[in-house]
Amino acid sequence: MRLLFIVLLLTVQQMTATEFFWGKTGHRVVGEVAQQNIKKSTLKKIEKLLDGQSLALVANFGDDIKSDPRYRKFGSWHYVNIAPGQKYGDEPPYKYGDIVTGIQKCIAVVQDKDASKEDRVFYLKLLIHFVGDLHQPMHVGYAKDKGGNDLQVRWFNKGTNLHRLWDSNMIESYDMSYTELSENLPILSKEEKERIVQGNLLDWVVDSQEIAKDVYASVEVGDKLGYTYMYEHFDTVKMQLEKGGLRLAKLLDEIL
Numbered sequence: 001m002r003l004l005f006i007v008l009l010l011t012v013q014q015m016t017a018t019e020f021f022w023g024k025t026g027h028r029v030v031g032e033v034a035q036q037n038i039k040k041s042t043l044k045k046i047e048k049l050l051d052g053q054s055l056a057l058v059a060n061f062g063d064d065i066k067s068d069p070r071y072r073k074f075g076s077w078h079y080v081n082i083a084p085g086q087k088y089g090d091e092p093p094y095k096y097g098d099i100v101t102g103i104q105k106c107i108a109v110v111q112d113k114d115a116s117k118e119d120r121v122f123y124l125k126l127l128i129h130f131v132g133d134l135h136q137p138m139h140v141g142y143a144k145d146k147g148g149n150d151l152q153v154r155w156f157n158k159g160t161n162l163h164r165l166w167d168s169n170m171i172e173s174y175d176m177s178y179t180e181l182s183e184n185l186p187i188l189s190k191e192e193k194e195r196i197v198q199g200n201l202l203d204w205v206v207d208s209q210e211i212a213k214d215v216y217a218s219v220e221v222g223d224k225l226g227y228t229y230m231y232e233h234f235d236t237v238k239m240q241l242e243k244g245g246l247r248l249a250k251l252l253d254e255i256l
Helices: 002-017 024-037 040-049 069-078 099-111 117-134 162-174 178-183 190-196 201-217 227-255
Strands: 152-155 158-161
Touching (some): 024 117, 069 099, 069 117, 099 117, 099 201, 099 227, 117 201, 117 227, 152 162, 201 227
Antiparallel strands (some): 152 158
16 A cells, blocks of 8 residues: 555656656757857856756756755746736736746846856756746746646547647657757758847747747647647747757857
8 A cells, every 4th residue: 555655656746747847858959959059158167167067968957956845946937827918027926936037036146256156056057947948838828727737638649738748748759869859950040040049038938928829729628639730830849949049048148
């Protein structure tokens, strides 16, 4: 009986841990794209802070610490809920913070030359993670369904939800490592990359918000999804991963 309880507990913990982030592969892709597009001078500073670790290696730090109660206060920094027809700031801010205030806090600490190296490293790792999260459109979803977590669908005849479908189900079905996926993202011109990185953090929120509306419109509760949905939407997943990496590179160049 005790063994059964432990198994059930671990299952619940695993389900909870997968509900609010790009899968590990997605976050690593964002980190890899950023590393490939960052200035050499910035990369040297990052390598010094991270003791040589790559952006891809630390990209999942924000999720890795979730099981530690000391870091529970950062839970709401992974997302923001914006109601249909609203924009960020129309409603009172969440008292524990959201992905926008979280990114802003990370930027402030990383920029602070008087902050300890330990703090700058901690918030740099979180920043890398949260910029990735921002580009998963369901992280800017609706509160009424917890960013798609309550919208149940089936993926190749297995139960899932809209949030998890975009977090990891499609990426896992694509069956590429993060390096393979990074090498097979859309090939963009210099001008296209420059357009993607234009604007500021709130502009990027609006961009994800618009995509989230399309994602919501793409399914109904109980839909049985598979190859057709993958064909129609995986290019959007790949573009969001690329956007996340390019914008992260721009941000790190600016603050370091």
